[in-house]
Amino acid sequence: MSRSGLFSEDRSAEVVVDSFGEGTDPRLREILGSLVTHLHAFVKEVQLTDEEWRTGVDFLTATGQRCDDVRQEFILLSDVLGVSMLVETINHRALDDATEQTVLGPFHMVESPDRVLGANIALDGGGEQCLVTGRVTGQDGKPVADATVDVWQANADGFYDVQQPDIQPHRNLRGLFRTDADGRFWFRTIVPRFYPIPDDGPVGTLLERTGRHPNRPAHMHFIVAAEGYQPVTTHLFVDDSPYIDSDVVFGVKESLVRQFVAVDDPDRAKELRFDNPFRAVHFDVTLSQDGDRTVASA
């Protein structure tokens, strides 16, 4: 007797892909076809043993079971394997000199409060005082007035307000600003601190087993948006932060790193109601006009 389509080591991935029915959505077929092909190639390449397969099953199971309303261990896994950053990069390639994107991260979970230009978003009193200035322009160099600049960051201890609802003031270190007629924005805050991603689950174990630390270098989150332009979700990284060269989620892009310079200027400090010296950073944002941005086809 002879049966076509039975499983064999040589044709293993092909046989699985051939099992998909004719009515399968073409995009789903494309995605699963590629996934199965790479998965089988991986198993063959490393000659995965029964025991290693079982370890993999157990790891994935534990990862799923670590997820709850406030913890998404599979996103963490995707993050530390560089997959989140790769998907981000593929889907939001910056054109020419437009500001590069990076990962959104899990802490943009509440709306930032409206604040006037110059406001101090550091409500808890800790950390090194810092003035942030910048300008939003289009790729043609023209200022973008009335752009929204949404900012959020960790405090001097490396925690976001939502992680410490009983310790930090409500909406600490968050603000939604609007650029002035010349496209400029400025506000007062503190220099953010590096922090570890949650590492008490399976992903933490994976990091430990591969000799990796769980830290993200210090950064400030930005979403900048304006009518007629593509919004940009990005970070401003602190040049001299620990881990700037080894972000556990691979989010650092060279173009997003800035020096937070020390300013020794008693008069300016007084104006800002800062202690002297203080720190200052400048971050210009360039937006692509609508329709200009390369995105992956859906």
Next chain:
Amino acid sequence: MSRSGLFSEDRSAEVVVDSFGEGTDPRLREILGSLVTHLHAFVKEVQLTDEEWRTGVDFLTATGQRCDDVRQEFILLSDVLGVSMLVETINHRALDDATEQTVLGPFHMVESPDRVLGANIALDGGGEQCLVTGRVTGQDGKPVADATVDVWQANADGFYDVQQPDIQPHRNLRGLFRTDADGRFWFRTIVPRFYPIPDDGPVGTLLERTGRHPNRPAHMHFIVAAEGYQPVTTHLFVDDSPYIDSDVVFGVKESLVRQFVAVDDPDRAKELRFDNPFRAVHFDVTLSQDGDRTVASA
């Protein structure tokens, strides 16, 4: 400023692999290196969108959360993607004419009871009566006496005893036999029935979305073992079973399919205490001598 090792689309997988510390176990490094490389290649090949990535995260999370003491949804996922069968095949390649292996499956969870040759393992009275005969030999053709032949199967409704503890008799359709001096074994049972794998979870949804049925063709499980030989974990498949060409877990191998012939012989039926006509199947098992079998290096 210039930082080596920062993430880029081109070097994405390389950057992740380079993050593994020097103390990483070499085999773990090899496995994760290959996995990350294929995972990134997959994302790039299909240009995975943000939304598709999120769908994948949600699917994996739901799969992990569907697992409990009696349900392993990630093993089911591995099964329906052909990964379990591939791992099985790689690790247990049969030499020459030795009997091929196939998946163990999840129902060998209790010890089969010792039974004498000829015993009837069908204790619940349903189904088509069937005589199973066979002989265990080495690759040199010599009979293997005192080999253990461990058998388990589903009943005429497609359920194993452990799935219906309140309905089926204890240890129904399970038996542990020993071959006679001539390597022969025989026992009475019923023709097994095809059955669906559990399809009320994420894996069932995946099957539905890809136009696949959830069924395994009718089969009888065997583990045959003897001193001085490699044990073999395999199935005997029923030639005319529905789904014989489309096993949802890809377990069918041509060499393991047998006709269950109808026998019209009133005298023989009477001897066997069967109704006439009955069914009969012959399944010879060839074992490799210890050390002869090709296995993947650990």
